[in-house]
Amino acid sequence: MNWLNILIQGGLLGGFYALFAIGLSMSFGIMRLVNIAHGDLIVLSAYVALVVTWYTGVAPFLSLAIVLPVMFGLGYALQRGLLNQTLSGGLLPPLLVTFGISIIIQNGLLQGFGAYDHRLKEGAIETASLQAGSFYVGVYPLLVFAVAVLSIAGLQLLFYRTRLGRAFRAVSDDADTAELMGIDNRKLYALALGIAMVFTALAGVLFGIRTIFAPSSGPIRLILAFEAVIIGGLGSMWGTLIGGMVLGIAQSIGAALDPTWQILAGHLAFLAILIVRPSGLFPRTKD
Amino acid sequence: MEPVRVERSTKVSRASAVLAAPALAALVSLPWWGDAGWMRLIAEMAYYLALAQLWNLLAGYAGLVSVGQQAYVGLGGYMLFYLTGVWNMNVFLALLIAGPFAGLMAIPVSFAIFRLRGAYFAIGTWVVSEVFALFASLIGVLGAGSGLSLTVPILEEVSPDRDMRDTLLYLMTLGASLLVVAIVYLLLRSRHGLALTAIRDSERASASLGVNNFRTKFIIYIATAACTGLIGALIFLQKLRISPEAGFSINDWTVVVIFMVVIGGIGTLEGPFIGMLIFIVLRELLADYGTYYLILLGVIAIAVMLKAPYGIWGWVIQRFDLQLFPVGRRLALAPTNGPAGSTPSKQAS
Numbered sequence: 001m002n003w004l005n006i007l008i009q010g011g012l013l014g015g016f017y018a019l020f021a022i023g024l025s026m027s028f029g030i031m032r033l034v035n036i037a038h039g040d041l042i043v044l045s046a047y048v049a050l051v052v053t054w055y056t057g058v059a060p061f062l063s064l065a066i067v068l069p070v071m072f073g074l075g076y077a078l079q080r081g082l083l084n085q086t087l088s089g090g091l092l093p094p095l096l097v098t099f100g101i102s103i104i105i106q107n108g109l110l111q112g113f114g115a116y117d118h119r120l121k122e123g124a125i126e127t128a129s130l131q132a133g134s135f136y137v138g139v140y141p142l143l144v145f146a147v148a149v150l151s152i153a154g155l156q157l158l159f160y161r162t163r164l165g166r167a168f169r170a171v172s173d174d175a176d177t178a179e180l181m182g183i184d185n186r187k188l189y190a191l192a193l194g195i196a197m198v199f200t201a202l203a204g205v206l207f208g209i210r211t212i213f214a215p216s217s218g219p220i221r222l223i224l225a226f227e228a229v230i231i232g233g234l235g236s237m238w239g240t241l242i243g244g245m246v247l248g249i250a251q252s253i254g255a256a257l258d259p260t261w262q263i264l265a266g267h268l269a270f271l272a273i274l275i276v277r278p279s280g281l282f283p284r285t286k287d
Numbered sequence: 288m289e290p291v292r293v294e295r296s297t298k299v300s301r302a303s304a305v306l307a308a309p310a311l312a313a314l315v316s317l318p319w320w321g322d323a324g325w326m327r328l329i330a331e332m333a334y335y336l337a338l339a340q341l342w343n344l345l346a347g348y349a350g351l352v353s354v355g356q357q358a359y360v361g362l363g364g365y366m367l368f369y370l371t372g373v374w375n376m377n378v379f380l381a382l383l384i385a386g387p388f389a390g391l392m393a394i395p396v397s398f399a400i401f402r403l404r405g406a407y408f409a410i411g412t413w414v415v416s417e418v419f420a421l422f423a424s425l426i427g428v429l430g431a432g433s434g435l436s437l438t439v440p441i442l443e444e445v446s447p448d449r450d451m452r453d454t455l456l457y458l459m460t461l462g463a464s465l466l467v468v469a470i471v472y473l474l475l476r477s478r479h480g481l482a483l484t485a486i487r488d489s490e491r492a493s494a495s496l497g498v499n500n501f502r503t504k505f506i507i508y509i510a511t512a513a514c515t516g517l518i519g520a521l522i523f524l525q526k527l528r529i530s531p532e533a534g535f536s537i538n539d540w541t542v543v544v545i546f547m548v549v550i551g552g553i554g555t556l557e558g559p560f561i562g563m564l565i566f567i568v569l570r571e572l573l574a575d576y577g578t579y580y581l582i583l584l585g586v587i588a589i590a591v592m593l594k595a596p597y598g599i600w601g602w603v604i605q606r607f608d609l610q611l612f613p614v615g616r617r618l619a620l621a622p623t624n625g626p627a628g629s630t631p632s633k634q635a636s
Binding site for chain 2: 028032034036082085086089091092093095096097099100101102103104106107108110111219220223226227230260261263264267268270271274275278
């Protein structure tokens with residue numbers, strides 16, 4: 001293990017965390033929604049993919065064709081039916097309602113699937129690796145990293161090159177004024193959570209291929225995603241990617257010192273960065 | 288002008304205090320007429336009530352929406368197991384130390400998380416709790432990932448006789464919980480309580496009227512951590528085993544507690560009572576159906592938050608103007624015993 005290798009592996013791991021974090025970064029950045037259920041929605045997506053592969057026999061990658069629209073619909077409905085009602089009264093209502101959703105998802109999955117570990121099996125790509133000189137880089141982490149970068153690039157295009165993106169930025173900056181300008185905030189928020197949920201579902205399926213998951217796997221994913229968003233700074237998608245990489249590198253440094261320190265090292269790096277820069281490294285939106 | 292009197296209690300609150308006395312006597316004497324099952328259930332209700340009151344004080348009054356209070360439940364529990372198991376300390380002494388230890392640990396934690404606001408603060412408290420849990424799972428003397436158990440000699444220190452031990456544990460838990468409720472009540476009735484209520488209603492306004500928001504919040508955070516630590520030690524003294532997962536469980540020690548407070552009524556002292564009762568009744572009724580009671584609790588909490596954000600007791604206050612725990616001050620135009628002109632502002636200063 002040398003330092004360069006630690007940096008590369010950690011950076012690639014960061015792609016994973018960035019993918020976890022995109023959905024959260026969107027809903028947090030646009031609606032200031034603290035979505036405590038985000039981690040459970042990642043896990044729920046993996047379960048939806050699991051059920052699709054059970055019934056159709058297709059590979060997990062193909063199951064995305066069903067999982068992504070389903071989760072888009074769920075996100076749209078959740079925001080329209082429930083979460084829009086929580087956005088006017090401070091921190092507590094969205095926090096509590098999403099805590100409720102989190103508990104409902106966790107225990108619903110527990111009742112439906114039991115506490116067993118599951119995994120999505122994609123075959124050879126999971127373990128394939130590329131050799132570059134003395135380095136081995138896993139194909140799958142590389143793929144996930146590329147998906148994360150492409151997702152963020154796509155979202156940046158959406159935010160800065162389209163009418164919809166301009167509306168998103170407008171409600172993010174000042175929801176009341178945006179409404180005065182003729183934007184239907186409620187519809188826009190529903191669309192935002194729908195889109196956010198597409199990336200959440202993508203993260204869920206890709207993570208379900210890489211590691212085992214169980215009904216209780218959600219909260220730690222939420223924390224990792226939040227850490228990536230906050231380290232990167234609110235409202236900056238590329239910041240979220242860098243936040244994820246910082247987290248991944250901190251974890252792989254910890255793991256290099258002692259394998260049991262991996263997660264702890266990430267948390268400590270997060271707290272340290274937060275103490276020095278309470279609004280993250282590249283904040284774009286004012287909280 | 289007619290003399291104005293400041294009232295600190297109402298007819299209903301005085302009546303409920305009179306009614307509470309026999310209920311309290313019944314609870315204290317339970318070991319001599321009830322069975323072990325009831326004692327266990329009431330003890331559980333008592334510590335959940337204490338946790339709910341403490342979270343309510345933090346979030347409902349001081350505006351500190353923490354989702355990391357499980358950190359102090361776990362710390363208190365681990366401290367008890369560590370001091371008795373490794374240092375061979377007397378179990379009662381260890382109980383007394385566990386709370387202040389949790390409060391002490393909260394000081395450096397507060398330096399870090401008090402720099403954060405709103406959602407960042409909430410997530411920060413959770414991460415801190417995860418850090419404690421991970422440390423506990425790494426430290427060999429704390430049993431690492433599998434945790435610690437209380438040995439028989441330690442239990443015999445409480446009392447060698449099993450029935451007597453159950454009785455003592457029950458009374459200690461009941462006593463500690465009532466102590467916590469009393470501390471919260473008296474604190475809110477004091478001038479600090481007035482400051483807290485002001486912070487609850489508007490941070491900016493309270494600061495402009497001379498309340499030191501930061502110091503008030505700091506003191507509340509530390510005191511709450513200490514009380515939570517004591518309750519945590521008592522919880523795990525009854526559970527006999529602690530592990531990082533059980534000790535620092537966000538669902539067990541924070542999420543359900545938040546649900547209780549919100550369902551009952553946040554920012555009131557009566558709310559946590561009601562929320563705790565609803566939680567326990569739901570769980571006992573649905574005991575045969577796995578974790579469906581948690582799903583139902585989540586649904587109820589969401590419904591209450593959306594339809595009646597001040598909870599059941601908030602609705603009662605609006606509708607009937609009832610207060611069982613009067614912490615506020617009311618003005619009444621009536622003959623007064625005290626000096627004329629004892630205005631609320633004077634009381635408040």
